[in-house]
Amino acid sequence: xxxxxxxxxxxxQAAYFRAELDAARQLLLADLAKRRALNxxxxxxxxxxxxxxxxxxxxxxxxxxxxxDSRFALGGDREN
Numbered sequence: 207x208x209x210x211x212x213x214x215x216x217x218x219q220a221a222y223f224r225a226e227l228d229a230a231r232q233l234l235l236a237d238l239a240k241r242r243a244l245n246x247x248x249x250x251x252x253x254x255x256x257x258x259x260x261x262x263x264x265x266x267x268x269x270x271x272x273x274x275d276s277r278f279a280l281g282g283d284r285e286n
Contacts, residue, residue, distance in 0.1 A: 216278070217278055220274050220277070220278040220280060221278070221280055223274065224271060224274045224275070224280050227267050227270055227271050227274075228271065230267060231264060231267045231268070231271070234260055234263055234264050234267070235264070237257075237260060238257055238260045238261070238264070241257050241260070242257075
């Protein structure tokens with residue numbers, strides 16, 4: 207394998223990993239939206255109004271995606 211073969215393999219692996227991260231991000235966003243909708247309809251003050259664990263996971267995934275994008279010049283249209 208030449209250096210360009212290694213670079214191509216790295217790029218392909220990064221693109222795959224980014225797509226997996228983006229899919230996980232979309233699932234978390236859907237879960238967060240569902241939880242917020244349930245919380246909006248609930249008048250029980252004991253229920254949490256946010257989902258900090260999901261927000262932490264989203265922040266971490268966003269960070270990983272940003273690192274991949276900057277390292278491998280990847281990118282995609284992401285909705286925040």
